[in-house]
Amino acid sequence: MSTFKAPKGTYDLLPPESATYLAVREAIAAPLRRSGYGYVETPGFENVELFARGVGESTDIVTKEMYTLTTKGGSELALRPEGTASVLRAALEANLHKAGNLPVKLWYSGSYYRYERPQKGRYRHFSQVGAEAIGAEDPSLDAELIILAHDAYRSLGLRNFRLLLNSLGDRTCRPVYRAALQEFLRGLDLDDDTRARIEINPLRVLDDKRDSVQRQLKDAPMMRDHLCEECKAFHEEVRTLLTAAGVAFEDDPRLVRGLDYYTRTTFEFVHDGLGSQSAVGGGGRYDGLSEMIGGPPLPSVGWALGVDRTVLALEAEGVRLELPPTTEVFAVPLGDEARHRLFALVTALRREGVAADLSYGSKGMKNAMKSANRSGARFALLLGDRDLAEGVAQLKDLESGEQKSVALDRVVAEVTATVR
Numbered sequence: 001m002s003t004f005k006a007p008k009g010t011y012d013l014l015p016p017e018s019a020t021y022l023a024v025r026e027a028i029a030a031p032l033r034r035s036g037y038g039y040v041e042t043p044g045f046e047n048v049e050l051f052a053r054g055v056g057e058s059t060d061i062v063t064k065e066m067y068t069l070t071t072k073g074g075s076e077l078a079l080r081p082e083g084t085a086s087v088l089r090a091a092l093e094a095n096l097h098k099a100g101n102l103p104v105k106l107w108y109s110g111s112y113y114r115y116e117r118p119q120k121g122r123y124r125h126f127s128q129v130g131a132e133a134i135g136a137e138d139p140s141l142d143a144e145l146i147i148l149a150h151d152a153y154r155s156l157g158l159r160n161f162r163l164l165l166n167s168l169g170d171r172t173c174r175p176v177y178r179a180a181l182q183e184f185l186r187g188l189d190l191d192d193d194t195r196a197r198i199e200i201n202p203l204r205v206l207d208d209k210r211d212s213v214q215r216q217l218k219d220a221p222m223m224r225d226h227l228c229e230e231c232k233a234f235h236e237e238v239r240t241l242l243t244a245a246g247v248a249f250e251d252d253p254r255l256v257r258g259l260d261y262y263t264r265t266t267f268e269f270v271h272d273g274l275g276s277q278s279a280v281g282g283g284g285r286y287d288g289l290s291e292m293i294g295g296p297p298l299p300s301v302g303w304a305l306g307v308d309r310t311v312l313a314l315e316a317e318g319v320r321l322e323l324p325p326t327t328e329v330f331a332v333p334l335g336d337e338a339r340h341r342l343f344a345l346v347t348a349l350r351r352e353g354v355a356a357d358l359s360y361g362s363k364g365m366k367n368a369m370k371s372a373n374r375s376g377a378r379f380a381l382l383l384g385d386r387d388l389a390e391g392v393a394q395l396k397d398l399e400s401g402e403q404k405s406v407a408l409d410r411v412v413a414e415v416t417a418t419v420r
């Protein structure tokens with residue numbers, strides 16, 4: 001044990017479990033790569049003002065959850081709490097939207113930081129894979145992204161997730177609805193913090209998890225009854241496209257999500273095996289965000305899926321991913337000369353694309369074979385003095401126990417052919 005521990009609310013990814021995390025990231029990314037999304041990577045920190053404006057001054061993320069710091073040079077930075085504002089900032093800065101090819105479709109994968117109350121599924125450092133389609137007001141993009149997330153979860157073998165769908169209206173119909181909602185909320189029995197929220201971001205009151213609040217919201221006006229004709233038609237088109245693609249959804253008129261910048265389509269994927277941290281991913285349309293951070297009007301849509309919670313969802317469903325073996329052949333040398341020969345053979349095998357490893361240090365046969373078994377390798381390659389004299393190595397199938405001699409100059413070809 002070292003004197004130090006991972007900071008509160010964080011954990012380390014270690015083998016063998018870490019392989020599952022990589023596979024989840026890869027499974028989410030694969031459908032995006034096939035759909036015209038290019039990889040983007042932005043810094044782990046940004047000017048704090050980007051998030052204040054882009055995520056919203058009144059959100060929990062900005063008011064409570066951001067890790068902020070002042071540099072020695074006096075800049076106010078924040079560890080990124082989410083990806084969308086940074087990705088849009090990067091796209092605008094590089095003028096990607098001016099290349100005449102809208103939408104700009106980007107995907108990302110990385111670490112995010114939020115100062116939260118740590119619990120299962122809620123950490124201070126977590127991982128997301130996200131996607132953004134920037135600069136087009138087309139319901140096919142909303143549908144495309146939702147389908148890609150759905151397909152990613154399915155490809156991982158998940159079944160018990162649900163898609164919640166809502167529309168938050170646009171700058172025509174939302175203000176009218178907002179006023180109606182505020183009027184309703186002001187008449188309720190609420191604490192001071194919530195009363196303050198009514199004036200800043202009343203939609204978020206709908207998202208309050210407390211029973212005492214939810215009970216009073218039964219007759220609250222709903223956005224879906226206030227959508228303008230354009231928003232209604234847009235939402236209908238998204239629903240039609242999802243249905244045609246075989247993606248089931250549930251209308252959730254209370255789904256508002258934590259970020260201020262959403263307009264129209266908003267959605268969340270929830271998993272029923274995760275207790276209260278049930279959201280595995282979410283996103284929506286953010287037609288106003290670009291202007292909020294000083295850019296031109298660029299209607300956009302995107303999502304972020306939580307890698308940590310997706311892994312927990314796999315565990316909850318008892319899904320074990322079929323991962324490629326970390327080691328296919330494990331070499332066990334007996335003696336120095338054998339070590340030299342096997343070192344060279346392992347190097348050659350690796351260069352042929354075979355996952356090969358070697359017993360290091362001066363282990364005896366018994367311990368070396370234990371290492372071979374622990375490595376998960378299907379085959380062991382044994383080399384002792386008698387083998388050397390005969391110019392062969394022993395290739396042992398660790399599952400069946402069968403063993404055969406292979407001429408040393410045939411080992412690479414033979415092993416490569418066997419493991420393929």
Ligand code: ATP
Nearest residue numbers: 121122123126258279280281282304305306308309
């Ligand atoms: P929640 O309502 O659970 O706080 P959120 O609305 O804040 O989630 P988003 O900002 O939409 O979450 O982030 C997208 C996804 O990232 C979430 O659905 C979740 O899977 C994951 N996520 C968000 N915050 C955390 C966290 N603190 N720890 C682990 N995963 C997280």
Ligand code: MG
Nearest residue numbers: 060061114258
């Ligand atoms: Mg949150």
